[in-house]
Amino acid sequence: MNAIPTPIRTALMIAAALAAGSAPAAAGAESETGERLAKVQAAVVKIFGAGGFRGLEAYQTGLLISPDGHVLTMMSPVLDTPALKVVLDDGRRLDGKLLGADARLDVAVLRVEAEGLPYIDPLSAVSAEAGTRVFALSNLFGVAIGNEPASVQQGVISIVTDLAARQGAFDIPFSGRVYVLDAVTSNPGSAGGVLVTRDGRLLAILGKELRNRRNNTWLNYAIPIAELRAAVDAILAGGVAAAPAEPPAKAKDPLSAGLVGLVLIPDILPRTPPYIDAVVAGSPAARAGLRPDDLVVSLDGSLVSSCKALAEALEHRDRFATIRLGVLRGRSLVEVELSVPREERR
Amino acid sequence: MTSMLRAIFVLAWFPAAATALAVDSTVLQAQADRIAVIERAKRSVVAIFASQGEGGGSGVIISADGYALTNFHVARPCGKAMLGGLSDGRVYDAVIVGMDPVGDVALVKLLGRDDFPAAPLGDSDAVAVGDWAYVMGNPFLLSADFQPTVTYGVISGVHRYQFPSGTLLEYADCIQTDASINPGNSGGPLFDAAGRLIGVVGRGSFEKRGRVNVGAGYAISINQVKNFLGHLKSGRVVDHATLGATVAFDADGRVVVSNILESSDAYRRGLRYDDEIVALGGRPIQTPNGFKNVLGIYPKGWRIPLAFRRDGQRRDVLVRLSGVHSEGELIERLARSFEDPMPIPKRGEEPRRKTPGGEQGEETPEMPEPPPGTHAPPAEAAMPEIVQKHYEDRHGYANYHFNRLNRQRVLAAWRGGNKPGRGDRPWILSGQTASGGPFRLELTGTGVLLELAGGRLEWTASGDFGHPVPPEGSGGMLPALYLWRQLAAAGPDQSGRLDYLGTIPAGGAGAPADVLSWLRDGVETWFYFDAAGRLVALEMWPDPAADPCEIRFAAYGAQQGPIPGRIEVHHGDEMFAAFSVEQSSTQ
Numbered sequence: 001m002n003a004i005p006t007p008i009r010t011a012l013m014i015a016a017a018l019a020a021g022s023a024p025a026a027a028g029a030e031s032e033t034g035e036r037l038a039k040v041q042a043a044v045v046k047i048f049g050a051g052g053f054r055g056l057e058a059y060q061t062g063l064l065i066s067p068d069g070h071v072l073t074m075m076s077p078v079l080d081t082p083a084l085k086v087v088l089d090d091g092r093r094l095d096g097k098l099l100g101a102d103a104r105l106d107v108a109v110l111r112v113e114a115e116g117l118p119y120i121d122p123l124s125a126v127s128a129e130a131g132t133r134v135f136a137l138s139n140l141f142g143v144a145i146g147n148e149p150a151s152v153q154q155g156v157i158s159i160v161t162d163l164a165a166r167q168g169a170f171d172i173p174f175s176g177r178v179y180v181l182d183a184v185t186s187n188p189g190s191a192g193g194v195l196v197t198r199d200g201r202l203l204a205i206l207g208k209e210l211r212n213r214r215n216n217t218w219l220n221y222a223i224p225i226a227e228l229r230a231a232v233d234a235i236l237a238g239g240v241a242a243a244p245a246e247p248p249a250k251a252k253d254p255l256s257a258g259l260v261g262l263v264l265i266p267d268i269l270p271r272t273p274p275y276i277d278a279v280v281a282g283s284p285a286a287r288a289g290l291r292p293d294d295l296v297v298s299l300d301g302s303l304v305s306s307c308k309a310l311a312e313a314l315e316h317r318d319r320f321a322t323i324r325l326g327v328l329r330g331r332s333l334v335e336v337e338l339s340v341p342r343e344e345r346r
Numbered sequence: 347m348t349s350m351l352r353a354i355f356v357l358a359w360f361p362a363a364a365t366a367l368a369v370d371s372t373v374l375q376a377q378a379d380r381i382a383v384i385e386r387a388k389r390s391v392v393a394i395f396a397s398q399g400e401g402g403g404s405g406v407i408i409s410a411d412g413y414a415l416t417n418f419h420v421a422r423p424c425g426k427a428m429l430g431g432l433s434d435g436r437v438y439d440a441v442i443v444g445m446d447p448v449g450d451v452a453l454v455k456l457l458g459r460d461d462f463p464a465a466p467l468g469d470s471d472a473v474a475v476g477d478w479a480y481v482m483g484n485p486f487l488l489s490a491d492f493q494p495t496v497t498y499g500v501i502s503g504v505h506r507y508q509f510p511s512g513t514l515l516e517y518a519d520c521i522q523t524d525a526s527i528n529p530g531n532s533g534g535p536l537f538d539a540a541g542r543l544i545g546v547v548g549r550g551s552f553e554k555r556g557r558v559n560v561g562a563g564y565a566i567s568i569n570q571v572k573n574f575l576g577h578l579k580s581g582r583v584v585d586h587a588t589l590g591a592t593v594a595f596d597a598d599g600r601v602v603v604s605n606i607l608e609s610s611d612a613y614r615r616g617l618r619y620d621d622e623i624v625a626l627g628g629r630p631i632q633t634p635n636g637f638k639n640v641l642g643i644y645p646k647g648w649r650i651p652l653a654f655r656r657d658g659q660r661r662d663v664l665v666r667l668s669g670v671h672s673e674g675e676l677i678e679r680l681a682r683s684f685e686d687p688m689p690i691p692k693r694g695e696e697p698r699r700k701t702p703g704g705e706q707g708e709e710t711p712e713m714p715e716p717p718p719g720t721h722a723p724p725a726e727a728a729m730p731e732i733v734q735k736h737y738e739d740r741h742g743y744a745n746y747h748f749n750r751l752n753r754q755r756v757l758a759a760w761r762g763g764n765k766p767g768r769g770d771r772p773w774i775l776s777g778q779t780a781s782g783g784p785f786r787l788e789l790t791g792t793g794v795l796l797e798l799a800g801g802r803l804e805w806t807a808s809g810d811f812g813h814p815v816p817p818e819g820s821g822g823m824l825p826a827l828y829l830w831r832q833l834a835a836a837g838p839d840q841s842g843r844l845d846y847l848g849t850i851p852a853g854g855a856g857a858p859a860d861v862l863s864w865l866r867d868g869v870e871t872w873f874y875f876d877a878a879g880r881l882v883a884l885e886m887w888p889d890p891a892a893d894p895c896e897i898r899f900a901a902y903g904a905q906q907g908p909i910p911g912r913i914e915v916h917h918g919d920e921m922f923a924a925f926s927v928e929q930s931s932t933q
Binding site: 209 | 464476499500506551559561562
C-alpha cells in the first residue's frame with residue numbers, strides 16, 4: 001500500500017468502507033440492524049445523580065462491562081453524590097457506587113449490586129478508521145426513563161486524531177486519540193454513551209460536551225476503548241479510588257501544604273482547583289520537583305478536586321508521613337513522593 | 347512543497363483516481379432506490395405559507411382530494427386561508443379544516459384539484475429503532491421553488507414522550523429521529539425507507555445552541571393521526587383524552603392510581619385509588635410515561651380497554667375517555683397566543699443562540715417569548731373566493747363548512763339506503779324479548795309505548811326526560827328509542843343541535859364508525875353509523891356524569907328500512923333488554 005499515492009489510498013479506503021456497509025434500503029438488513037441494536041441497548045444504562053442546574057444536567061449514560069454490575073462512564077459532576085442511581089435497560093433502578101476514576105482520561109467506573117446482567121466485554125472492542133459507519137447510543141436530553149431504551153443516532157467517523165483540550169468549564173484534562181464523529185453526540189446526557197459499528201461491535205465511549213470558546217463550535221467525539229483499557233483495569237484492581245473508603249481520623253500533628261513548601265492559588269471559588277502558585281525554595285516540594293502551575297489531582301491515590309479537599313486530606317496525614325502527590329503538568333501526569341524531614345520542624 | 351503546489355498535485359491525482367474506482371453495485375443500487383423513493387415521496391410535500399407569503403412551515407398531502415396534515419402551530423398563525431406550494435412549483439389555495447391543539451396537529455385542504463399527489467400512510471407501530479427515515483420540508487424557509495429539503499437519518503426511539511407547554515403541544519407516543527429537523531420543518535412528513543408516511547414532525551430537543559438541530563427531533567406518530575382523522579375532518583377543534591385519573595410509581599416501581607375523579611367513567615367501571623394499572627389500550631403499562639403515551643393518541647370520547655389489579659385480582663373493563671379540557675376551555679385557550687416551539691428566524695437573522703454556559707451572561711429562556719400577538723390569529727385578510735366556498739365561520743369550530751358537509755353525508759347515506767318513511771307515520775316493531783315473551787313497540791312523534799307480556803311501559807316526550815329516566819335501570823331506554831325514530835323521521839330539520847363528531851369505534855372495538863352528536867333539551871345522544879350507512883349504536887346521556895343508555899342495532903336485512911333484526915339495550919355493565927324483531931312497519 002505504501003507505493004500508492006495518498007489521495008488514491010484514501011479514496012480506495014472510503015470505497016471499501018462504503019461497500020462493506022449493508023444496503024440501507026433492503027428490508028432484511030433493517031431488522032438485522034434492529035436486533036443488533038437491541039443487544040447493545042441491553043447493556044446501556046441511564047445514570048441519574050447530582051446537578052439539575054442549567055448547563056449541568058443531572059443525568060448521563062453508561063455501559064455495563066461485566067455481568068456483575070461494573071459500569072463504564074465518564075467522570076463528571078453527575079457522579080458527585082452518594083445518591084447515584086443507575087437505571088438498567090429493563091427498568092430496574094439500582095444504587096450506584098463510584099469505584100474509581102482516572103484523572104487523565106476522565107473516565108469512571110461504577111458498581112451496582114446485581115448479577116447476570118447483559119454487558120459488553122471491553123476486550124471485544126474493535127478499532128476503526130475514518131469512514132466507518134457507526135451508531136451512537138445514549139440518553140441524550142434524558143429522553144428515556146425507566147425501561148425506555150437509550151436513543152440511537154447514526155453517523156460516520158470523520159477522522160481518528162489526537163485531542164488536546166485545556167482546563168475550563170466544559171473542558172476536560174484529557175488528551176489522546178479520539179474518533180471525531182459527524183453525528184451530534186455532544187449533547188446533555190450523552191457522555192458515557194457507547195459507540196458501535198453498524199454491526200454492533202464496541203468501538204468507543206462518547207466523551208463529555210466540549211466547546212471551543214473562540215469559535216463556539218462543539219466537538220462530537222468518542223474515546224476508543226483501547227485508550228481506556230489500562231485505566232479501567234487499574235480502577236477495577238483498586239488502583240485509583242475517587243474517595244477513601246473510610247476517612248481516617250484527623251492526625252494529632254497534621255500535615256499541611258505550607259509545611260511541604262507549597263503555596264496554592266487563593267481559595268476564592270466554592271471549589272477552587274488546587275493549582276500550585278509557588279514553591280518555597282529548598283522545601284520538600286521543591287526537592288520533589290513540583291513547579292508553579294502544576295495542578296494537584298491526587299493524594300496517595302485518591303482524587304482531590306479542590307483546595308479545600310486537599311487541605312482536608314493533608315490534615316488527616318501525620319506531619320512526617322510520606323505522601324504521594326499526583327499533579328497534572330501540561331498534558332502529562334506526574335507523581336512525586338515527598339515528606340517533611342524531622343529536622344525541619346518549625 | 348508550498349501549499350499551492352500541493353493542492354494542484356492533489357487535484358491532478360483525483361480525476362485519475364475517480365476513473366480507477368469501482369463502486370460496489372449494492373451501493374449504487376441502494377442509492378438509486380433512495381433517489382426513486384425521494385422522487386415519489388416529495389410530490390406530496392407541501393410548503394405552507396400564510397396568505398401574504400409570510401411565516402409558514404411544511405405539510406403533507408394524504409389524499410387525492412387535497413387533505414393535508416400539518417402542525418397546529420404552523421396552521422394557526424396562517425389563519426383560515428393559506429397557501430400551499432408543491433414540488434412541481436405550483437401554489438394552491440388551502441383552507442383550514444380541523445385542529446388538534448393538544449396533539450399539535452391540523453388538517454387543511456388544498457383546493458383546485460381532485461388528483462393531488464398523496465403520500466401512502468404507513469403503520470407507526472411497525473417502526474423500529476435503527477430503521478432509516480427521511481424528513482422532508484422547508485427548514486429555514488430555504489426553498490424558493492417549493493422543492494423540499496430532504497434530510498436522512500435513523501429512528502432514534504419510538505413511543506417517546508415530550509411534555510406539553512401548559513396543556514397544548516404534547517407529543518405523546520412520538521417517534522424520535524436524528525434526521526435533521528429545523529425550524530420550518532414543522533408539520534412536514536417523516537417517511538420510512540419505502541416512502542410511507544409514518545409521522546408528522548414538529549419538535550426537537552434544543553438547549554445550548556439555539557433552535558437548530560442537534561440530533562434529536564420528534565414526530566407525531568401516524569397511528570395517532572389516524573385515530574384523530576375523522577375528528578379533524580369534522581371541522582372542529584378536537585380535544586384529547588383523559589382517564590379521569592393520574593398515575594405514578596409506587597415504592598415497588600409499579601404504576602398505580604395516584605388520583606381519580608369519582609365522576610369519571612373509570613371510577614364507575616371500578617377503578618380506585620392505589621389500583622395497579624396493568625394495561626391500557628391493549629398495551630402493557632410499565633411507567634407513567636407509558637400511560638401518558640397511550641392516552642395521548644386517543645381523542646376524547648373513545649372507549650379503550652383497561653386492565654388493572656387490586657389485591658392480586660385482575661379486572662378488565664372498557665373505559666370511556668373524557669376530555670382534557672372542560673367545555674369551551676379549549677376554545678378559550680386558542681384565543682390566547684401561544685409560544686411557537688420552533689420559531690423560524692426572520693430573514694437575515696441568526697437562529698437564536700444561547701450565551702454559552704459558564705460565562706456570566708444572562709441565560710436565555712428555553713422557549714423564547716414571541717412578541718405579543720405573534721401567534722394570535724391574524725387580522726382578517728380578504729379570503730380568496732375559492733376558499734370562501736369551503737369555509738363557514740361558527741364560534742367554537744375551526745371550519746363549520748366541513749361539519750355540515752359530513753353531517754349531510756352521514757344522514758344521506760343512512761336515510762338514502764333505509765327510507766325512513768314519512769315523518770308522521772309511527773314505527774311499529776314486534777317480536778320476542780330475550781326472556782322469550784312477546785313485545786310490541788310503538789314509536790311516534792309524541793312518545794313511546796312498549797307492550798310486554800308482563801305489562802306496558804309508556805313515555806311521552808315533554809321536554810324533561812324525568813329523573814330517573816324510565817324505565818329504571820335502563821338509563822333511559824324509552825326516550826332513547828324515541829330519539830332514534832326522531833332522527834330518522836325529522837332528519838336535518840330536527841330541533842336542537844346536530845353535529846358530526848368524527849369517527850369512533852362503536853363499543854370500543856372494530857372499524858371506526860361515523861358519529862353524529864345530537865344535543866336536544868340538554869340531553870346529548872351519539873349515533874354511530876358503519877361504513878355501509880347503517881346505524882349500529884346509539885348512546886344517550888340524560889346525565890353527563892352517569893353511564894349512558896346504550897342501544898346496539900344488529901342483524902339488518904330481514905326488516906324494512908332502518909329497522910334491524912336485533913336491538914340490545916345496555917346500561918353500565920349490564921344488558922337491560924334485548925329484542926328480536928320479527929315484524930315491523932314504518933310506512
